[in-house]
Amino acid sequence: MHRVPAMAPGNYGMPVTLIATEALTKRYPNGVTALSDLTVDVPPGVIGLVGANGAGKSTLIKILLGLLPPTSGRVSVLGMDPTAEPEQVRARVGYMPEHDCLPPDLAAAEFVTHMARMSGLPRAAARERASETLRHVGLYEERYRAIGGYSTGMKQRVKLAQALVHDPDLLLLDEPTNGLDPAGRDAMLNLIDRIGSEFGISLVVCSHLLGEVERICDTLVAIDGGKLLRAANISAMTKASDVLAIEVTEGGDALAARLSARGLDVRADGRDLLVPLAGDETYDVVLAAIAELDLPLHRLDQRRHHVSDLFRDTAGEPAHVG
């Protein structure tokens, strides 16, 4: 049982368990097993759900929304069972699909208002919340223009706004940065980060890019081939594993050998050498070794351990779980 300790970062005012699955299995009629014996228990916060395409992320989301019945096993979302009361779950959950899902000929304000009413908000509240939400995602002046004329970044914001408009307790975002340029990616990730920290709404962010979600997540769940690879609290995972990155312009191999001789676990990462940071004495050892070898030190900095390193043993590609 993979239970992530509830280190509830922020006040989400919700049950300690956000999503819990128990031996969750989904087999499609064509024989494909999309999820296999998945047991995970995550607390409120920002959850990164990583896995390659076809790992089972979308199937898991559909089950969480009560759109797909699991073949076996149990699932609970916000303390409710999506197989037994799907409408109640969906009233409290917001979903942003991966693909295009916007009618081009409607204005964003009208579309988001309509979606708010579809979630059960009365007419006046729906209109008010729609313009509020569009303002929060950074669309305000443009909201009376037809969506068809929007840029990809603006469309992503409308997709996020329609998921957020009914003030859900949980947001499910499927590849929210898909198709965005680097600047748009950063803006979207910052927005997601704000939703989690300032708005107090829990999020599940699906991505096949680990490097992207690790920036903003409290909890990381990695699945592969429908099986749980690892689920852990990010700060707990990385706390004990900070590393010191050393970059010397020459003599890297000699330095690596010298450091290994001093009992440090040296690993090469591109042009950098990485050693586990135990404390100030690690700095002393490293600096002494560089001085003894008389090497030109280019850079020396403490680095937060990348989550990809944590999956290195279980997954092949460091930045691409799967």
Added chain:
Amino acid sequence: MSVEKQPSGVIHDIGYQRYTGARLGRSYATRSLYIHSLRTALGLGRGPKAKIFPWLAEGILLLVAAIVTAIRAQGGEAVLSYSEFAGQLSFLLILFCAATAPELVSRDLRSGVLPLYFSRPIRRSDYAFGKLAGMATATWLLLAVPQTLMFIGGVFSVSGVSAVWDETIEYGQGLLASALFALLFGAISILIASLAGRRAVTAALIVVAFLVTTPIYAVIQEVGSGPVKQLAGLINPVTLVLITNAWLTGDDLEGLGGNYGAIYALSTLIAILVCVLLLLLRYRKVAR
């Protein structure tokens, strides 16, 4: 010259506010979808382009109703009864369905908006019913508004309480006839429109579905005889509802449905049910 110090538009960000108001359930959401569909069908809340067709169609129907009312006021002769009104203008009705149903459901398929509906507190069947009800209501209104105009004119051209009462009954029968047209035409066109995302394609398919049997019907009327001739109307949606309405209002079925009026009525009912059933099946499966 004085430099005016204008307060620069400071926006006070009051931050994100949690929503604490009412959350209405599934039936409210379905009703909202119905209202939205009805408005879409009538071109309300959308650009001027979307209004052209529904308002043009309604304009033509109102014009016909006005002319019929005027003739009646002049000569006292009703050239078109309330229940005949819908049947005589069925071609316009078919065009309206072909233009509107794809707008209501093909567009949702094409733009991929369905997952957003299905991730809300409604069921797939609620979506199908909401759309169908919106379509049928729009079609019914298209007929009922001109019929009401005819009724208002009619009431003023008859005299006596019993005559007004007769007029009211005929008007009611006319509204019922329009409802049958609206239900069957709406169900057929929404079902066909739900099959594909391309609006032009589904619009063409809808016209074909309504008209493909017309020549066959005409040929049978020409060469057929007896029961074959009298039952030929079953193969065409227009004649199906037309004869059902004639039977319901007790009109002369001579040469049309003969003694088979009840069969026509039953077939209309079955046709509507089958379309609704197929529509529900369609939305159980549709992925996007």
